[in-house]
Amino acid sequence: xxxxxxxxxxxxxxxxxxxxxxxxxxxxxxxxxxxxxxxxxxxxxxxxxxxxxxxxxxxxxxxxxxxxxxxxxxxxxxxxxxxxxxxxxxxxxxxxxxxxxxxxxxxxxxxxxxxxxxxxxxxxxxxxxxxxxxxxxxxxxxxxxxxxxxxxxxxxxxxxxxxxxxxxxxxxxxxxxxxxxxxxxxxxxxxxxxxxxxxxxxxxxxxxxxxxxxxxxxxxxxxxxxxxxxxxxxxxxxxxxxxxxxxxxxxxxxxxxxxxxxxxxxxxxxxxxxxxxxxxxxxxxxxxxxxxxxxxxxxxxxxxxxxxxxxxxxxxxxxxxxxxxxxxxxxxxxxxxx
Numbered sequence: 212x213x214x215x216x217x218x219x220x221x222x223x224x225x226x227x228x229x230x231x232x233x234x235x236x237x238x239x240x241x242x243x244x245x246x247x248x249x250x251x252x253x254x255x256x257x258x259x260x261x262x263x264x265x266x267x268x269x270x271x272x273x274x275x276x277x278x279x280x281x282x283x284x285x286x287x288x289x290x291x292x293x294x295x296x297x298x299x300x301x302x303x304x305x306x307x308x309x310x311x312x313x314x315x316x317x318x319x320x321x322x323x324x325x326x327x328x329x330x331x332x333x334x335x336x337x338x339x340x341x342x343x344x345x346x347x348x349x350x351x352x353x354x355x356x357x358x359x360x361x362x363x364x365x366x367x368x369x370x371x372x373x374x375x376x377x378x379x380x381x382x383x384x385x386x387x388x389x390x391x392x393x394x395x396x397x398x399x400x401x402x403x404x405x406x407x408x409x410x411x412x413x414x415x416x417x418x419x420x421x422x423x424x425x426x427x428x429x430x431x432x433x434x435x436x437x438x439x440x441x442x443x444x445x446x447x448x449x450x451x452x453x454x455x456x457x458x459x460x461x462x463x464x465x466x467x468x469x470x471x472x473x474x475x476x477x478x479x480x481x482x483x484x485x486x487x488x489x490x491x492x493x494x495x496x497x498x499x500x501x502x503x504x505x506x507x508x509x510x511x512x513x514x515x516x517x518x519x520x521x522x523x524x525x526x527x528x529x530x531x532x533x534x535x536x537x538x539x540x541x542x543x544x545x546x547x548x549x
């Protein structure tokens with residue numbers, strides 16, 4: 212098992228190289244980059260505020276254009292520029308943000324605690340609620356409990372989290388004022404008592420957390436239910452019950468463990484929620500997390516920030532797959548990594 216995981220970890224650097232290289236090359240050719248924006252803004256300012264005869268011939272000179280390319284790092288070919296960026300990453304330097312004019316690493320470190328808080332709470336809620344609910348639905352199959360919960364979770368699954376967030380902001384926050392319209396905490400958060408800070412955070416977190424969790428509820432619950440029902444119908448469960456094992460013990464000690472295998476496999480896909488979150492939900496609720504940072508950096512063509520967010524999210528996804536393998540090995544004793 213040790214050799215298997217060593218190989219998996221050794222595959223992370225080349226995978227990251229491939230991902231970052233592809234996106235870096237895309238940023239070199241995609242239209243509307245920072246240089247084009249700077250030229251357009253200069254032309255708009257020149258045409259609006261200048262009455263000179265040569266105002267329409269161009270707002271910047273060739274020398275200024277060369278300075279812009281050097282400032283934004285477009286004065287080198289794509290591959291040498293990527294090698295230069297990679298060398299900085301190895302030294303812990305993700306570059307400087309075009310938008311904030313600050314180190315990208317510092318900006319990311321400021322946003323990580325926000326997304327990490329929501330990510331941990333979301334994962335905790337999803338797995339602590341959905342696994343028992345899936346077990347209950349499997350045992351109470353085709354009963355009123357199963358039917359009612361199925362209607363609820365499928366209704367939630369049919370509504371995207373960002374669309375539900377927009378409805379929450381309009382009806383529960385803007386019109387009725389029951390919840391804040393956005394933000395992680397209030398502006399006077401530091402002046403509140405400990406209980407007041409906890410209450411303020413919970414007041415701001417209710418609506419975003421509902422939007423985060425609603426999409427994962429159906430998938431995890433139905434995975435748990437369907438696989439548990441398959442295991443309950445298996446021969447080894449019927450044999451255990453026939454030998455005198457109670458149905459409750461057969462479910463908990465035998466069927467439940469085997470049914471957790473697909474849950475463990477799926478866990479790695481949700482691992483990126485710990486940091487990146489959902490950029491649309493953070494945009495709607497104005498939460499300054501990694502998701503909103505990634506969204507605004509793409510819109511503003513802030514390529515150093517885009518690459519930094521991509522690097523961290525890709526690394527988390529790869530680590531999440533390895534964590535899933537570890538969980539599968541712990542749940543399924545038949546798995547042996549060689």
